[in-house]
Amino acid sequence: MRPRRGRALRGGAVFSAITTLFFYGVFGFLGFSMMLLFSSPDLAGRFVQLLSGILLLVTGYWQIGPVITASFGASIDLRKLMAYPVPRRQLFLVEVLLRTMTSFDIVLVLSGIVIGLLRNPLYGWAAAPYVIVGAVAFAAMNVLFSAGVKSWMERFFVRTRFKEVFFLIVVLVMISPQLFFLTNTKASGLLRLVPSQVVWPWAAMGRLMLRESVLPGILMGAAWICVALFFSRRQFGKMLAFDGPVSARKEKKAAPDRLSERLFRLPSRLLPDPLAALIEKELRTLTRISRFRMAYGMSCFFGVLLVVPSIRRGPHSPFLQYALPVMAVYGLLMLGQITFWNSFGFDRSAAQGYFCWPVRFRDALIAKNVSVMVMLIPQVALVTLIARAFHVPSSPGKIVETIIVDGIAALFWFGLGNISSVRMPRAMNPEKMNQMANKLQSLTILVAPVVLLPVVLAYWARSVFGSEIVFAGILLIAAILGGIFYWVALDSAVKSAIERRESLLQELSRADGPISTT
């Protein structure tokens, strides 16, 4: 068992290294672009507006980063250190250092700006004290603010369902560039909207870096740093005194309402036990996991991002014909990470029940797949509504086609997912949004298009032969192949689960590490 785990860990480390390199590569590129931009004397006349806008964006990113981390539940909980005789002041310092250490990506961008200004003949080394002091003050203010915002949001997320609302806001922020692109909004138009008066922190420190309004810039910069320090210390103190689990307990709703109860009991009207009981349990469980609800919401919405370029090209764009099925299948793929690729992740140690109770393990897997299928019905409906809002073709025929394609994709992916669920299980914390095995992610990305080859073939045949009959025929063959694939994979997964039950349960019983996160 150990060598396999060792290999998996090495594989995960390589994957992490590649993604880290890519992530910082992107920010390195941004930093380089900033250097080129600010070293150009021709643009100097627009630097105040430009730098204010860029620093505003940087501030937004800087503040949203820890908030996303907090919403994921992935930040380190310093309250656990309160059991030891560490002064609160030092804990605050640790928090600030953590914020600083996780800001390397932004430092790359800021460094680009600083180097650009130093290379600019209009500024040069003579302006170095202003440029560097302004940049350092800007960074300090943001680090302090982000520490406070994180502490504040952590409490906020525990108390309320704001976490989910926040995630939708993040989604909107993330797609906003696409929306600007769609509505032909020009960058120069947006730049005019940037608040660049010296009272704003980004403008005050930007002006200081550019040697414009130096004294007001210094005064406002110092004032903003004091505000940030006061805010972060206050919020950090409140966070330390916050009894999260107790407060959260008061907020949690217990039994479902009548309508939900009827919906949960629906499988029992159609199917026999234990399958019906298992499906009912899955539906109840999934709908009570905020992480699932968020992923579900995103799976309905994110597909539209894939088709934005085609929407922009107009109604005659050839890709638009495939847009609705693509959006739905993409939604299914997004759900996979927290459902069928790792079916027992949320069950954790309770998965031993499937081996202790007099039920077939096969039924447990089928129930998990069926419950995702049940969830796909409202998902396709929502995706269709969103598609209609964006003028994506969604005639009744297209909806039927989407359901069929989604169903075929589900057969292939569930088959693979059942194998990965028993061979690469991972305990998942329902409160953590970002907890996802790297190997699972890569598996999803690598395997997903390959197994859908028969579906792709059907679309290719339709475009070549222009025949709906050929298309339907190949889809039928794909469905039959999918069915066979699913049953063979299911048998293999059941056999594997029974043989490997010990390691499967051991993996699923793994708890958070000693440096536990919230």
Place this chain on the structure above:
Amino acid sequence: MSATMSEMTPAIAVTNLRKVYSGKAAVDGLSLNVPRGSFFGFLGPNGAGKSTTIRMLTGLIPATSGTIELLGLPMPAEETAIKQRIGLVPDDSLLFDRLTGLEFLEFVGRMYSLERPLARQRAVELLELFELSDEGRKIIGEYSKGMRKRVAMAASLIHRPELFLMDEPFEGVDAVGARLMKDILLDQVKHGATIFLTSHVLEVVERLCDHAAIINDGKIVAEGSMAELRSGSETLEEVFVRTVGADREYGKLDWLG
């Protein structure tokens, strides 16, 4: 096998049971007979092989070698039939945190082939019996450790099993809860059920059990009725300490005084 013959067999009959991990035996040639209708305590220090044994008995992990018979049926050949007749309280939680106590008990009942209305009715009654009626509509994830244990025990009772396998059932349970659980278990034994439990708390075993076995380094080092084990004037604790070889002076640290 006829019903009468089946009733004559021990509730648990284990012969030469072994479980080896990376060349090291966690359970090493364990043989054990648990009479029907007995309250059997399975004792041992940490890492002695108690949980491994109970996990093999429940079919959670396969044995490396040896034979297991539960209620006269061979394991794993008759696994499903055996599971239908045993109740289980494992050490790790077997609870789904996102279900309410009521939903979970009903779900477990349905896993044991009870009709939904009957499972529901028994779930309500069990919650009442375990003094959890007020908490029944709360999500299990919000329960305290003691409440979780009580729900787990309630779940093990829902299908009225003949044999209970319990790993540290009283761990984390307060005195009131433990008293309640003990009374319920004693009542089950009175009605013919067999209970096999592991516990670190020797007083609990001493008070409840009529038979016990002590395991150390994967081997049974003492076994018998409570009277046999405590022959002479020894308490169970003294027997335990002596048989596991812990009756020696422990080292001291100067700075601890």
